[in-house]
Amino acid sequence: MEKPKVVLGVSGGIAAYKACELLRRLTESGHDVRVVPTEASLHFVGAATWSALSGNPVSTEVWDSVHEVPHVRIGQHADLVVVAPATADMLAKAAHGLADDLLTNTLLTARCPVLFAPAMHTEMWEHPATQENVATLRRRGAVVLEPAVGRLTGVDTGKGRFPDPVEIFETCRLVLRRHSLGRSVTEPDLTGRHVVISAGGTREPLDPVRYLGNRSSGKQGYALVRTALARGARVTLIEANTGFTDPAGADVVHIGTAAQLREAVLKAAEDADVVVMAAAVADFRPETYAAGKIKKQDGQEPAPLTLVRNPDILAEVAGAGSGARLRPGQVVVGFAAETDDVLANGRKKLRRKGCDLLVVNEVGEHKTFGSEENEAVVLAADGAETPVPYGPKETLAEVVWDLVVPRLG
Numbered sequence: 001m002e003k004p005k006v007v008l009g010v011s012g013g014i015a016a017y018k019a020c021e022l023l024r025r026l027t028e029s030g031h032d033v034r035v036v037p038t039e040a041s042l043h044f045v046g047a048a049t050w051s052a053l054s055g056n057p058v059s060t061e062v063w064d065s066v067h068e069v070p071h072v073r074i075g076q077h078a079d080l081v082v083v084a085p086a087t088a089d090m091l092a093k094a095a096h097g098l099a100d101d102l103l104t105n106t107l108l109t110a111r112c113p114v115l116f117a118p119a120m121h122t123e124m125w126e127h128p129a130t131q132e133n134v135a136t137l138r139r140r141g142a143v144v145l146e147p148a149v150g151r152l153t154g155v156d157t158g159k160g161r162f163p164d165p166v167e168i169f170e171t172c173r174l175v176l177r178r179h180s181l182g183r184s185v186t187e188p189d190l191t192g193r194h195v196v197i198s199a200g201g202t203r204e205p206l207d208p209v210r211y212l213g214n215r216s217s218g219k220q221g222y223a224l225v226r227t228a229l230a231r232g233a234r235v236t237l238i239e240a241n242t243g244f245t246d247p248a249g250a251d252v253v254h255i256g257t258a259a260q261l262r263e264a265v266l267k268a269a270e271d272a273d274v275v276v277m278a279a280a281v282a283d284f285r286p287e288t289y290a291a292g293k294i295k296k297q298d299g300q301e302p303a304p305l306t307l308v309r310n311p312d313i314l315a316e317v318a319g320a321g322s323g324a325r326l327r328p329g330q331v332v333v334g335f336a337a338e339t340d341d342v343l344a345n346g347r348k349k350l351r352r353k354g355c356d357l358l359v360v361n362e363v364g365e366h367k368t369f370g371s372e373e374n375e376a377v378v379l380a381a382d383g384a385e386t387p388v389p390y391g392p393k394e395t396l397a398e399v400v401w402d403l404v405v406p407r408l409g
């Protein structure tokens, strides 16, 4: 089988060195990668590095090997173009259709999915010029990842950091996966949508060293995040105790307890089109928190543990009972982990919580939690039931988005 052809465009930012890791991931996973750096980027990483790592010739401008018409052919034959890092200047050129070097020509001739991983200083990212260019590119179907928040070049910290290259690779893989399944990836169907996803499991502290927790790994939530990003969504991930690296392009809020999760979800949901509660939320928390470690006393039975109910976040977001949503038209998705009477319990839960979709799966010692695969039935408030056979959690995530998209206003 022919290897998928990927063009890695590299523009002139210090994060160019991190794109070497992205290139390595792409080549090692069986992609034929042609690196097209800008002239400026060669100040950071030289052509010899790109050529050696990709195994392909490298040039920056349109005057090399003119007989092969590279300014047209490279873009025409690509299955994916990923520009990483994408500077403010590159986003501006791409948005306005300038074509003064090989990479910008490639962007104009490419008819495949195009993904930008921006990296720049916070001021440049937040500048209205950049924001308008990003909006233009997204409107045209490009996937533009949000930069990460963190340390920037020098002593500055803020939004603008190049996302983790391994995570950018994951997004590339998912975009190509959709492409290979014949799905439209040049018109991502979640573009312009704000999606809020909770993932992981909450922990309710008893004292400074102990907590009540659950066995949710967060993998299904992360699969939802990554697939939504690959479909063009702006994603806010509310992360609960997973320990995973932040997905490239998502705004991430790290929380610990159910109360913190509730606060973060309600805030992010204010302008969300979709809220997906994939996190396993503790239904109960200890009534009291001991400021010091609880010690055992010789000859004494342990003190009984009194628990109190946590609020049901999903029911609150879905407007259970009243049906009132935080934002009109918002689509709300819940998950149900069941051990017995799986479907019957799922149907009851869907009605009780008032959400639009409920992903019901059976859980047990070796089922679902922590595994890479999942099997589920997605129940809809309108009565539709969509079984999803045992398979990768990404496949289930794609089915969820397929069911969400037609329900969006």
Ligand code: CTP
Pocket (backbone or CB within 6 Å): 258, 277, 278, 279, 280, 281, 282, 283, 310, 311, 312, 313, 314, 315, 333, 334, 335, 336, 337, 338
């Ligand atoms: N959920 C929530 N807030 C809670 C408990 C659960 O938002 N306090 C959400 C979960 O994120 C999930 C859904 O509700 O999307 C179902 O969670 P589940 O634990 O299966 O249901 P429960 O309401 O806890 O019902 P029960 O434990 O009685 O089965």
